[in-house]
Amino acid sequence: MNKVLDAKGKECPMPVIMAKKEIDSGNNSFVVEVDNDIAVQNLKKLANNQGFAVSVEEENSLFKVYFSKDLDKLSEVEVFNGTSDKLEENKTEIGNWSVFIGKEIIGAGNEELGKSLIKMYLYTISESDNLPKSILFMNDGVKVPTLNHQAAEHLRDLETKGVEILVCGACLNFYGLEEKLKVGKVSNMYYITNCMKEASKVITL
Structure with missing residues (x-):
């Protein structure tokens, strides 16, 4: 059957x-x-x-x-319907690459579409068998793990799988979002910069 x-x-x-x-x-x-x-x-x-x-x-x-x-x-x-436990879990590994997110959306144009795209990008990564070592959020990008609820769920899944989620503390403070962080660790420019330097590649959104 x-x-x-x-x-x-x-x-x-x-x-x-x-x-x-x-x-x-x-x-x-x-x-x-x-x-x-x-x-x-x-x-x-x-x-x-x-x-x-x-x-x-x-x-x-x-x-x-x-x-x-x-x-x-x-x-x-x-x-x-996609919820059966019979499917085998993907064998995932943590790679030596990072994702830098400096905007709340992907691309330029419609804001609603951009928010949906970043949500789906994070979901796609979470389902892949090669995960980034870290995902780094700065400037307007800190709105993703604070205000985009579905994106935060995908980030939580990634964090559970071993991906380091780092969020710029100064940026959270600037936007008044310190109390709304749903996932990840509050970080700083020094540590985020080191993560980028140590990565074999950095994908910037």
Whole structure:
């Protein structure tokens, strides 16, 4: 019986991450249900990159994306909403790289979109098998671990996995956010600078 991953209503890249977890668990035949064409295209790319045959069915603006090494076996399904404990946990390792976040948003343009993008960026990192050694917040970036509740949840998950979350104390003080820090350690320019110098690479958002 082929498992169906219910990814309807989930923002990118969650459907792709759910499918990747299934592949990593050793499942060679499953279905992902989504409700937008962007997710369909991203799932197709994943299937192709992972050496899977892929097929898509659409009905009433809902899509079923079939992953398989053998499409002839995609006849039975078992609904799965993404919360089962049967999936194997990804084997993660802490790399020698850092992420520097100096803004509350990713990119320039729509603020709401930028906040959503940074939330999804942190979620994507938290689901990866190569985690950064540290995530560093300065200036406007300190609003992420203080005011962006969902982003703070992803940061908490990263911290639990061993990622160091450092937040500029002077910046928190400037914005009056000292009491609103939800995750991470209050730090300073000296320590944050050393983290950047010691990292093999620093990704700046």
